[in-house]
Amino acid sequence: MIPDYGDAFARLRASCEADWLAYTQHDFLEQLQDGTLPRAAFLSYLRQDYVFLIHFARAWSLAVVKAGSLAEMQAASATVHGLLHHEMGLHIRLCGEAGISAADLAATEEATGNLAYTRYVLDAGLSGDFLDLLAALMPCVLGYGEIGARLIRMAGETPYRDWIDTYGGETWQQICREAGALFDAAIRDRLGEAPQTLPRWRQLERHFRTATRLEAGFWRAGLR
Amino acid sequence: MIPDYGDAFARLRASCEADWLAYTQHDFLEQLQDGTLPRAAFLSYLRQDYVFLIHFARAWSLAVVKAGSLAEMQAASATVHGLLHHEMGLHIRLCGEAGISAADLAATEEATGNLAYTRYVLDAGLSGDFLDLLAALMPCVLGYGEIGARLIRMAGETPYRDWIDTYGGETWQQICREAGALFDAAIRDRLGEAPQTLPRWRQLERHFRTATRLEAGFWRAGLR
Amino acid sequence: MIPDYGDAFARLRASCEADWLAYTQHDFLEQLQDGTLPRAAFLSYLRQDYVFLIHFARAWSLAVVKAGSLAEMQAASATVHGLLHHEMGLHIRLCGEAGISAADLAATEEATGNLAYTRYVLDAGLSGDFLDLLAALMPCVLGYGEIGARLIRMAGETPYRDWIDTYGGETWQQICREAGALFDAAIRDRLGEAPQTLPRWRQLERHFRTATRLEAGFWRAGLR
C-alpha cells in the first residue's frame, strides 16, 4: 500500500520504482523490523544520521532562501526549526543512552555515502530552483514515511520499536502529507496543471531518483 | 551612550562612526520620536519593511546554511523562526489596523534602496563566509537596538510609541546582546584573539559600513 | 525597429514596454548621441560601469554554475572570459586616456543603484534557476544591443562615437543574437513550446522588468 503523500510523489515514485523499493525495502529495514539488526549497526547508523541531519537542516534552510512566497518560507523554516531544536535532541538522547556522548556524536567521521547524499541535495538547490531542491529532499522525508507506515503494520517485538513508532506514527505521517502538499502546490504555482508534460519534469525525476539511490547506499553502508 | 553588544560591534561601529550616526540618528527617527513624522511616511516605511523582512529572513536562513556548528545553526534558525512566525505577523496586524490588507502588503513594490540592502547582504553571504554575512546583517539588528535604546529614554507622547517600545524594550535588547555574542564567538572561533590585526578584518569593516550606509538610505526613502 | 534577438526577448520586452523604453531611450543616451553629455557624467558612468562589469562577470560565472549542459556552460563561460580578459581592459584603457588610473578605477565607490542591479541579478541566480538568472541578465546585454543599433543609425558627430560603435557594431550585435538564442533554447529545453502559458513565465517577466527598471536608474544616476 503506497501512502498518499500527493500527486508529485506518486508520479516520481512510479518513475523509479525499482530504485524506490531497493531503498524503502532494504535489508537493513527488514532486520530493524524483525529485531536481527546488530546493535552496533544501528548505533553506527544513528551517528551517521546525526551528521546527516545537520546537512539536511542546511538544505531545508536553503529552501527558505529559495522559496517563492511567505507560505513556502514558513513551511521550510518550520522544518528547519523542528530538525534543529527537536529531532537532533532525540538523537543526542538515544545515543547518550547507548553511552555515546554529545561530543562523540559531533566528532563522527562522515561516511562518503552520507556526504554524497546531502551535498548532492545542497547542489540541487545551488544549481536549480526551489522545485529542484524539493525533488531532492523528498525521498528522505517521504521515504521514511512510507517505511514507517509499512513497518508499523508488521512490526512485532523488536528493540527498534521506538524508531518504527517515530516514523510510522501519526506525527511523522502528518509531516509527510504536509511536505507532499507543499511540493504539489509549489509545482502547480510554477509549472501549472500538467507539469509532467514539460521537459522540466525530467530534471525533477533525475533529482528524485538520484536522491533515492543515495538513500539506499546509506542503508548499505549501515550494514557493513 | 553606546549599548554593549560586544567587542566586534564596538570596533566596527567605531570604524565608520559618521555613517553609523547618519543612520541611527536620522531625521526620520527624530520625527518618529517627537511625533511629527507624517502617518503616510510611517505606513510607507512599514510596507517596505515588510518586504525587507522577507529578504532579511532569507539572509538569516543563508546564515544557517553557512554556519560552522550546531550552536550557530540554532541561533540563526531561531532568528528566522522569530522573523517568519512572529515579527511579520506584527507588521500584518499593524498594517491591517491602518487599512492595508495582507494582500496589499504582499503586493508592495520594493523600493530600490530596500532591494539594494537585502540583496547586498545576501551577496555578502554568497561571496563570503559566515562572518561576512553576519557583518552585513549586524547593522540592521544592532542599529535598531541602539536606536530603540536611545529613543525609549527620550520619547514622550508620540503616535509611534509602540515601535519605540518594541526596539527599545528588553526583549529586543536581549536579542541584540545575543546577536553580538554570536558574532564575537564566531569571529573568535575562526580568526582567534586579534582578528582586527588581520587583512580579513578590513573586509568585515567594508560589509558593516556598506550595510550601514544602505540602512541610512532606507530612512531617506521613507521621508520622500 | 526592434532588433531580432529571439522570441523570449520579444515577449519579455513587450510585457514591460514602457519600462523598456524609459531605459533604452533615456536622456543620458540622447545626450550621448548628440554629444551634449558632459564629459564628467560620461567618466562617472564609465567608472561605475567598471564596478558593474566585475559583478556582472560574477553573475555570468554563477550562470556557469547553474547551467544544464556543456553547451550552456561554454556559452556562459565564453561571456565571462570576454568580460574579464577583454571588455574590462577597454574600460581601463578609456579611463586611462582620461587620466583615471587603474588603481583609481578599482577604488571607485559603488553607487547604490549600481549595487542594487548587480546584487539583484546575483540573487535571481541564488534564489532561482538558470532561467531566472538569464532573465535578469538579458536586459543589460540586449538593451545595450538595442541602444547601440538605434544610436548607430542616427549618430553624427559626437565625442562618444566609440561607445556607440562598440554596442551598435556587428560584434556586439552578434553577441546579442547568440545570447538571445541561448536564452530561447534554455527556455525550450526546460519549459517546452509554450512557456508563456505557465505561471513560471510571470516570474521571468518580473525579473526582466525589475532588471530593466534598475538599468534605467543607472542612467539616472549618471546624469546626477
Add this chain to the structure above:
Amino acid sequence: MIPDYGDAFARLRASCEADWLAYTQHDFLEQLQDGTLPRAAFLSYLRQDYVFLIHFARAWSLAVVKAGSLAEMQAASATVHGLLHHEMGLHIRLCGEAGISAADLAATEEATGNLAYTRYVLDAGLSGDFLDLLAALMPCVLGYGEIGARLIRMAGETPYRDWIDTYGGETWQQICREAGALFDAAIRDRLGEAPQTLPRWRQLERHFRTATRLEAGFWRAGLR
C-alpha cells in the same frame, strides 16, 4: 621529492600525509605507470573523469563568483575556460578513439564517489569563502601535478604514456605552480603572515584532507 607548489600546499599536504600518499601513490597509478592497468578500468575512469570535469568547472566558476579581486577572478576564469574549451575536448577525443561517442560520454552514470567529491567541493564554496573553496579544489589540481611529476620520472613503456605526459609535462606543472601561488596570495591577502596559527586554518586542513580522501576513493572505484 615533493614538488614546490607553494607554502600552503606544503603545510596542508604535511597535515594529512598518510591520506595524501594513499591518494597520490594509489595502486591505480602504479598500474597506470607499469602498463598493467586493464583498458576497461582506464576507460571507465576517463568517462567518470569527464563527468567530474563538468562539476569541477562549475566549482571553479563558483570561485569566480567568490573571488575578492579582478586578479583572482581572472585566474579562476582562465581555469574554467581551459577546462571547458580545451581539456574536455581531449576527453572527447581520447574516448572517441576508444569507440565511446560524445553522446555516450555525456550519458555516463555518475558514480557515487565521483559525485561525493565534486558536490563536497561545491558545498565548501557555498558554505565557506574563497579560501575554503580553494582548499577543497587544490588536492585535485596539485595532486595530479605531484602524480604526474613522479610518474614521468619513472615511466617506461606503458599504453598510458599520454596521460602521464599530460600531467607530468611542463604545461600542467606550470598550472600547478600558478594555482599554488594564487592560493598562497589569497591566504596572505585575507589571513596575513601566520595563517596556520589561526583556528581558521583547521577548517582549511579539514577541506584539504576530506577532498584528498575523496580523490583516493575515485581511484578505488576505478579499480573495481
